[in-house]
Amino acid sequence: MTVKFSFATLEQPFEADWPVKVAVPLDGGGVEEQVFMARFRIELATSDEAEASPTPQAEATDAPKDFPFMVGLGKGEGELTDAMRAAMAARGYVRLAIYRAWQEFQHGVVPKN
Secondary structure, eight states: OOOOOOGGGGGSOEEEEEEEEEEEEOTTSOEEEEEEEEEEEEOOOOHHHHHTOOOHHHHHHHOOTTOTTEEEEOTTSOOOOHHHHHHHHHSHHHHHHHHHHHHHHHHTOOOOO
16 A cells, blocks of 8 residues: 655655664674664755765765764663764674665655564
């Protein structure tokens, strides 16, 4: 079933909780998938910003370490502090999981359980 698109939603930023699936490396090889909920926000872009938006490849390599699009953690996950942001950015596998989840969120890819 489809629902009529609400153009009124384009006039304000969009925010929602989204799962971040982290492939945590295990000693001896392999990974364990661990999940947390992040609160992502899509800001309104001006026409100048939209024209100058980076390519997906540039976005992945030039993105700031502090994940400005992640405005918090999901309900029940606790508070997202600056120290936690820095720790997440310092772990490559966590940073990659956050960017993957952000990309899925932006493009409307439904998370799979």
